[in-house]
Amino acid sequence: MPVAPPSLLVRDLLFAYPDGHQALHGVDLRIEPGERVALLGPNGAGKTTLVLHLNGILAAGAGSVEIAGLPVEKRHVQEIRRRVGIVFQDPDDQLFMPTVREDVAFGPANFGLAPADVAHRVTEALAAVGMAEHTDRSPLHLSGGQRRRVALATVLACDPEILVLDEPSSNLDPVARRELAEVLLGLGRTMLMVTHDLPYALQLCPRSVILDDGVVVADGPTRDLLADRELLARHRLELPFGFAL
Amino acid sequence: MGAGHAHPLHLPRESVVHRLPPQIKIVAAFLGVLCVVATPREAFPVFAGYLAVLVGVWVAARIPPGWILRRSLIEAPFVVLAVLLPFTGPGPQVEWLGLTLSEPGLLGAWNILVKGTLGVLTSLTLAATTPMRDLLVGLQRLHAPAMVTTITTLMLRYMEVIAGEARRMRLARLSRGHDPRFLWQAGATARGVGALFLRSYERGERVHLAMLSRGWTGAMPVLTADTTTRADWVRGLAPVGIAALLAVTGWVIA
Numbered sequence: 001m002p003v004a005p006p007s008l009l010v011r012d013l014l015f016a017y018p019d020g021h022q023a024l025h026g027v028d029l030r031i032e033p034g035e036r037v038a039l040l041g042p043n044g045a046g047k048t049t050l051v052l053h054l055n056g057i058l059a060a061g062a063g064s065v066e067i068a069g070l071p072v073e074k075r076h077v078q079e080i081r082r083r084v085g086i087v088f089q090d091p092d093d094q095l096f097m098p099t100v101r102e103d104v105a106f107g108p109a110n111f112g113l114a115p116a117d118v119a120h121r122v123t124e125a126l127a128a129v130g131m132a133e134h135t136d137r138s139p140l141h142l143s144g145g146q147r148r149r150v151a152l153a154t155v156l157a158c159d160p161e162i163l164v165l166d167e168p169s170s171n172l173d174p175v176a177r178r179e180l181a182e183v184l185l186g187l188g189r190t191m192l193m194v195t196h197d198l199p200y201a202l203q204l205c206p207r208s209v210i211l212d213d214g215v216v217v218a219d220g221p222t223r224d225l226l227a228d229r230e231l232l233a234r235h236r237l238e239l240p241f242g243f244a245l
Numbered sequence: 246m247g248a249g250h251a252h253p254l255h256l257p258r259e260s261v262v263h264r265l266p267p268q269i270k271i272v273a274a275f276l277g278v279l280c281v282v283a284t285p286r287e288a289f290p291v292f293a294g295y296l297a298v299l300v301g302v303w304v305a306a307r308i309p310p311g312w313i314l315r316r317s318l319i320e321a322p323f324v325v326l327a328v329l330l331p332f333t334g335p336g337p338q339v340e341w342l343g344l345t346l347s348e349p350g351l352l353g354a355w356n357i358l359v360k361g362t363l364g365v366l367t368s369l370t371l372a373a374t375t376p377m378r379d380l381l382v383g384l385q386r387l388h389a390p391a392m393v394t395t396i397t398t399l400m401l402r403y404m405e406v407i408a409g410e411a412r413r414m415r416l417a418r419l420s421r422g423h424d425p426r427f428l429w430q431a432g433a434t435a436r437g438v439g440a441l442f443l444r445s446y447e448r449g450e451r452v453h454l455a456m457l458s459r460g461w462t463g464a465m466p467v468l469t470a471d472t473t474t475r476a477d478w479v480r481g482l483a484p485v486g487i488a489a490l491l492a493v494t495g496w497v498i499a
Contacts, residue, residue, distance in 0.1 A: 052454070055458055057454060057457060057458065078460055078462075081457070081458055081459065081460050082460060084458075086455075086458045088451065088454070088455050088458075090451065092406055092448070093448060093451040093452050093454075093455050094455045095402075096399055096402055096403075096452050096455065096456065097398065097402060098377075098378050098381075098398065098401050098402050099378070101468075102468050105466070105468050106456075106459055106461075106466060106468075107459035107460055109466030109467075109468055110459060110460030110461060110462060110466055111460045115468075115470055118468070138402075139402070140402075140405050140406070154459065155459070158459065158460075
């Protein structure tokens with residue numbers, strides 16, 4: 001039986017911004033299908049830069065990125081963008097269409113699905129995040145937690161190989177935060193979650209990777225990494241007040 | 246559809262006119278205004294005919310005339326210009342209530358007033374019967390340039406986001422003792438506008454990234470199936486047919 005290729009394979013990725021700032025100094029990362037991995041690191045560590053490489057928005061200076069065996073290259077950038085579902089930090093950036101339905105339909109329609117299939121995907125994705133009854137509303141009139149779940153649905157509707165979440169818990173009240181966690185755990189999808197919210201990483205991701213100054217400095221079970229206070233301190237990370245592992 | 250985008254000029258009703266596909270209403274309004282503009286200004290009764298057609302549409306759309314008339318006040322600033330013409334226009338002059346008025350000026354004022362009013366009333370009728378979102382769908386179906394429909398779609402979504410941002414920035418200024426009533430503090434307001442522009446610009450870049458990430462290739466995907474029938478077109482353009490006949494009558498009698 002052939003072994004499925006890893007959902008995400010990053011090899012020796014280097015990247016410098018046009019102004020000469022070297023953001024990634026050789027990143028290696030391998031995520032198997034079904035894994036949920038947290039990407040931790042201080043501000044300016046290169047997390048966002050790495051994320052923008054995964055779907056070909058930024059092009060690697062050197063090294064390679066593969067999504068389920070398909071290299072991220074210009075000639076199949078459209079298929080890559082379907083396979084990598086990025087949920088951005090601010091849902092107001094992600095939800096740009098006038099209604100929830102149109103926003104969720106935007107991706108599948110761009111990826112060439114027939115209208116009937118698009119409609120089906122919209123229904124399914126909104127049901128998966130518990131927002132089925134808000135289909136025809138404007139994102140303006142949803143709460144922060146609801147917007148976040150719709151933003152997730154816009155990506156789920158594209159049926160991605162890997163979900164990439166940028167700070168999913170930011171600006172959420174405790175209930176919305178928990179509800180989102182329940183939705184994410186229920187999806188059963190491969191996930192890379194960029195976050196500063198260490199307890200959230202522990203709750204959702206069995207494995208964590210710490211990125212600092214453009215390289216992966218630690219990779220292991222989330223609980224082990226978060227228990228290592230020295231390691232966290234070296235990379236400007238710490239558990240919130242009152243937490244101990 | 247379009248819930249949450251009820252603009253102040255829209256009057257949600259169940260009616261034949263409301264149900265018409267948006268692109269037909271846009272075409273009808275455009276052609277209707279063309280007919281009005283093309284009518285010679287001396288063909289006075291024809292303009293009454295146009296008004297009658299509009300009233301007919303309002304009845305069919307169940308819009309109270311008062312509702313439309315109140316909103317047509319938007320035209321008032323333009324009327325001022327028209328009112329000046331009889332006093333400033335060239336001769337020959339006519340006497341009226343002790344005032345000496347220019348005859349071409351009077352006709353010019355009448356021309357602006359009647360055509361402007363009919364134009365405003367037509368646009369208001371279109372707006373009252375069509376939500377913003379549907380207007381965009383209509384433009385898209387009429388093959389308006391993709392750039393235009395994209396920008397308008399995004400504007401529809403972000404207008405309130407940006408207004409909210411402006412509100413928060415204003416609160417932050419007021420909380421730190423800013424009082425925009427004083428002229429010397431106008432600078433802070435101006436810088437605030439600049440900052441708002443930068444914020445919106447940066448948001449624009451982030452939205453663009455989000456669009457690219459979901460396969461954006463330069464045009465909004467068509468998401469609503471077009472089920473327009475020939476009968477819809479006939480129904481929608483019927484008032485325009487009457488308007489065209491009126492315009493022709495105008496040319497004959499003037």
